[in-house]
Amino acid sequence: MACLEQLVVALASPDGDHSLVAYAAILARLGKTAEVRFVHVADPSAPAALLRGRMRDHVKAVFGETSASLECDVLHGALTDRLLAHVNEFQADLIVIGSRKHRLGARLAMLAPCAVAIVPNDFEPRLSHVLVPVDFSADTVQTLEWTTALIAGQDVRCSALHVMTHESTDLFGGEASEAEQQEAMRRLLAGTTKHAVTVEARLVGVTRTTDVGHSHPFSFPASIQGSDIAHTILTEATTTGVDCIAMSTRGRSRSASILLGSVTDKVIERATVPVLVAKHRGRNLGLASILLGRAGAQPGIRAN
Template identity: 25%
Template sequence: MEKRNTALIGLDLTQMDQVILENTHKVIQLLNLEKIYFMHIAEDLALPEDIASTYPNLLAPIDESIEKEILNKVKSLNLPTEVKIEVTAEEGHPIEKLLRWSKIKNIDYIIMGRKKELKGSGALPKRIAQKAPNSVLFLTEDMSDNEFKKFIVPIDFSKHTEVVLEKVEKFIKSNNNAAIQYLHVYEVPIGYHKTGKTYEEFAEIMLKNAQKEFNAMVEKHKIEKHPCDFILKGNQSSADHIMDAALRHEADMVVIGSRGRSDSAAILLGSVTEKLVHINYKIPMLVIKKKGENMSFIEALLNI
């Protein structure tokens, strides 16, 4: 029986919350969720002292009021009855609180909004993507009402790609209509001219090698051979190529590993993924992590 997962959804009491809540049904189906923690974290939940003393009966404790407001919104969604719900409002540093809850509740996914125009800086999601010990799903403020059916999946044939493949195969099995478009960005190594070959000739060699690796990956993991775009990097960054491809294919979601072949020694997040998190305000994106891969960092943080 397939394992069901838990998710922590961060809400900040802005318009972005509505986008997240409206797409919760789709997220439950995609990630096979069995429990969701809806959480709002504020650095200070207290009323100013002069207001509180002047109007002692103004309202219930702020955290309780926020929890009630969120719970009412969640109830209006009519989520599946088998999905357990817990709502909480916490006071403290947002990143530290989210990471602490991720560890304590053994969370599989953190789900957050990715803003561009709506109120809020959008800095928190980027830092959570870097430091979270679990996978992170970003929902964008202008995402369409489409179902999650068309996935762009960047791959580089590293061990981190294998983790992504496991998730993607589950998406395919749970959604027979899912369309998977793999994407590999290859480049000509520095010093190619020492081989006596032109740039174009060596680019062709690298392309054929990438195609060979892709076929070997399909054979090794016995996965369906969905189409793969092979793109020469050139002067454009890999992250920009991925965004261009996602828009060109009208993807509903980008699914990418937290690290790649060239980032195997990265402490927190691979450079391509980090840049993609930074520039992608348009398309929902799932950053797949091997659960607990940043746990040593979390342990150190929680013991401060």
């Protein structure tokens, strides 16, 4: 089972963020969390003891019954730097933040050594259906495994989504039909540890939001292509009624990682449901043969 033993929850105000605290409680129960640290980065002149007391009262009222230890800390300094230092010092498995400041969420998603959960403002706390975008890279498959471990044994649905693009045909050494990509998805799910969770496979074509680069699909910037893929992911999330999106920030290669980072950034910016950004310390380099497994073909997947 996925273990979120140590959680950090960053509060924008000492006695606000009701939905953020409630959502952290959901994640703590799923992850069998031992300790949750609520932190608020305040001005150095602010009375830390008073703020800490307000935080304790608020957390106690909202978080609910739990076996986890709940601690409240007031930090001083630059917001991003202090949060990064705190999760490092605390050796957190996950930091939960609100989405009032999109750039903070994006920076933490890229820089934090642990997983990051970005929760939209005033989101009604719930977790019933998770969407996991996959691009057949080791990291996105590990994100799927991490997600299914987290929700195992719970009444939570899981869907794996592959957005078909021009770039995805590179995996097959040329033009690939939708049927071939469906077969690749079938192999992916068959070779993935799913912790007894049923995963629904979904394949959709990328929805273009701009005509830039339409005639030269490999030449236009990752930021534009990433916007198209992010738009497709978010549209699919709305269509299927998911209430959480779990993503990775690394792809098959350096260029794919740049693209995937752009996609994750834009999903964080625009999502109306929480986004979980998973981080993986290891690499399963043997996944390629499972994922694509075409007879006589050597898949060109490289872990970063």
